[in-house]
Amino acid sequence: MTVHTAPAPAATMFDVRNPGTGDVVGQYPVHGEPEVAAAVERAREAAVWWDGIGFDERRKRLDAFRGVIARRINQLAGVIHEEMGKPHGDAYLEVALVLDHLAWAAKNAGKVLGKRKAHAGPLNANLGATVEHKALGVVGVIGPWNYPVFTPMGSIVYALAAGNTIVFKPSEYTPGVGAWLVDAFSQVVPEHPVMQLVTGDGSTGAALCRAGVDKVAFTGSTATAKRVMATCAETLTPIVAECGGKDALLVDQDADLEAAADAAVWGGIANAGQSCIGVERIYVHTAVHDAFEAMLADRVGALRAGADSGALVGPITMPSQVEIIRRHVADAVASGGRIVAGSGSIDGQVVQPVLLADVPEDAAAVREETFGPTLTLRRVEDMDEAVRLTNASRYHLAASVFSKHHGTAIADRIRSGMVAVNSVFSFAVVASIPFGGVGDSGFGRIHGEEGLREFCYAHSVVRQKFASPLPLMSFGRTAKVEERLGTIIALVHGSK
Structure with a gap:
C-alpha cells in the first residue's frame, strides 16, 4: 500500500506529545517549500484522472473510504485521543459524524454539480444555455487540531466528491490523524496521489498557500486566517475560512x-x-x-x-x-x-x-x-x-x-x-445544509450544496440553435430591427 506523503530530510522532524501526559506519541517531518510544491505538482497530474473518472466512480471510491473509516473507527478515535487528548468516547463520536457527510457528498455531487439547462429568455429563443460546475483542480486543506477529523473532512470530502485532488496539511498537534486519513484513502484510491499529506508548522501552511493550489480551505483562529489570506493574496489564490466563534x-x-x-x-x-x-x-x-x-x-x-x-x-x-x-x-x-x-x-x-x-x-x-x-x-x-x-x-x-x-x-x-x-x-x-460564519468568524461554506460548489467554478455554455430573426449583435443591424426590438420590449417588460 502506498501512502501519499511528501518526502523530507530526516533532520527536520518535530515531536507530537499527548497533552495529558506529555509523552511523545509521534515524530513527523517539517515539509518545506520544495516538498510542498512537489506534492501540489503530483496532485495536479492526479486531478486529470480523478476528475475524469466521473461522479459515479468517485462515489464508489468515497463509499469505500467511508467503509474503511467505519470499520476502523475505534483505531482512528484512539489516534485522536492520543494526540489531542479528548476522551475516547468523544473522539469516537467525532469520527461517526463524518460518515453521513461522506455518504451525502458522494451521492449528491452529480446532481448538484452536473450540467443543467438554463432558460435563455424571450428575446433569446434561438439560444440554448447550459450550466455546470467543474472542479477547480487542487485544493489545499489546512486543518485544525480541535476536531482533527470532522472539521477538515468537511472540506476534503466535498472537494473530492466534486473532482478535486487534495494536499492536506493537518495541525502540527494532530499530524497522525491526518496521516491515518491519507493512509486509509490510499487503500481505496491506490492508482494516483489524489489525497496527499504534508506536515509541519505555520511555515508549511504558508508554503502550501504559495504552491499554486487552486483554493485553500482553512480552519483556525481569525488572526491566523488573516495571515493565510495575506499569503494567498500573493498568488490570487481564493480561500474559504472557518474561523473562531463566541x-x-x-x-x-x-x-x-x-x-x-x-x-x-x-x-x-x-x-x-x-x-x-x-x-x-x-x-x-x-x-x-x-x-x-x-x-x-x-x-x-x-x-x-x-x-x-x-x-x-x-x-x-x-x-x-x-x-x-x-x-x-x-x-x-x-x-x-x-x-x-x-x-x-x-x-x-x-x-x-x-x-x-x-x-x-x-x-x-x-x-x-x-x-x-x-x-x-x-x-x-x-x-x-x-x-x-x-x-x-x-x-x-x-x-x-x-x-x-x-x-x-x-x-x-x-x-x-x-x-x-x-x-x-x-x-x-446535517450534511445537506451549509456550515460557515459571518464577520470575524470567516466566509465561504462547507457542507451541503454550497459546500460542493465552494470547490468548483461555474461553467456556462450558450449555443445558437438557429439564426436570430433579430440580428442585434451585428454592425448590419438596421433601424427596422431596432423598431421590432422596441415593440418586443414594450410587450414583455413595459407593462410591469
Whole structure:
C-alpha cells in the first residue's frame, strides 16, 4: 500500500506529545517549500484522472473510504485521543459524524454539480444555455487540531466528491490523524496521489498557500486566517475560512429548562470547550434565570477534567491556550463576575470547568474567544435584549435558542451562519445544509450544496440553435430591427 506523503530530510522532524501526559506519541517531518510544491505538482497530474473518472466512480471510491473509516473507527478515535487528548468516547463520536457527510457528498455531487439547462429568455429563443460546475483542480486543506477529523473532512470530502485532488496539511498537534486519513484513502484510491499529506508548522501552511493550489480551505483562529489570506493574496489564490466563534445560547421563559441546561453544559464544556461552535455565552430570561442557574451549577459542579479514562473532560491541547483561559477567568472575577460552580483551576494542561455569572459584557471572557471549559451566564429582561447582546459580538458563527413556542422566530433575528433551536451543534451534523460564519468568524461554506460548489467554478455554455430573426449583435443591424426590438420590449417588460 502506498501512502501519499511528501518526502523530507530526516533532520527536520518535530515531536507530537499527548497533552495529558506529555509523552511523545509521534515524530513527523517539517515539509518545506520544495516538498510542498512537489506534492501540489503530483496532485495536479492526479486531478486529470480523478476528475475524469466521473461522479459515479468517485462515489464508489468515497463509499469505500467511508467503509474503511467505519470499520476502523475505534483505531482512528484512539489516534485522536492520543494526540489531542479528548476522551475516547468523544473522539469516537467525532469520527461517526463524518460518515453521513461522506455518504451525502458522494451521492449528491452529480446532481448538484452536473450540467443543467438554463432558460435563455424571450428575446433569446434561438439560444440554448447550459450550466455546470467543474472542479477547480487542487485544493489545499489546512486543518485544525480541535476536531482533527470532522472539521477538515468537511472540506476534503466535498472537494473530492466534486473532482478535486487534495494536499492536506493537518495541525502540527494532530499530524497522525491526518496521516491515518491519507493512509486509509490510499487503500481505496491506490492508482494516483489524489489525497496527499504534508506536515509541519505555520511555515508549511504558508508554503502550501504559495504552491499554486487552486483554493485553500482553512480552519483556525481569525488572526491566523488573516495571515493565510495575506499569503494567498500573493498568488490570487481564493480561500474559504472557518474561523473562531463566541457562540451564545439563548433561553426564553417558555424553554424546557432541563434540556437547555444539559445542552448548554455539553455544548460549552465538551471537548474541554475547544469547539469553534461551542457555547461560551448564555443569556437567560429573568423569569427563569434563578432556576436555570441552579441547574447549570449542578451540572458544571459534577464535571471533572483530567487525562485519565474516568474524566469526562479532557486536557487543553494547545499549551498557549491555557494562559488565555486563565486570563479570561481572572479578568471576569476582577470585573465583578462571580464563580457559580466549578473552579477553573489549572494543573498543567488540565483546566477544571467553571460557570461564571454577572460578568460585564466588555470583559475578555465575553468579548474574546476563550476556547476552554468556561461558561458565562447573564440575566436578560427579554429575548430582545438577548438577541441584541448576541449580535453585538464581532463573531457570528453560530448560536442556539431554547424556546417551546418562539425558537424559530428568535433564531431568524440572530446574525450568524447557523442557529440550532432546542439543541446544540445540530447544524453541523446535517450534511445537506451549509456550515460557515459571518464577520470575524470567516466566509465561504462547507457542507451541503454550497459546500460542493465552494470547490468548483461555474461553467456556462450558450449555443445558437438557429439564426436570430433579430440580428442585434451585428454592425448590419438596421433601424427596422431596432423598431421590432422596441415593440418586443414594450410587450414583455413595459407593462410591469
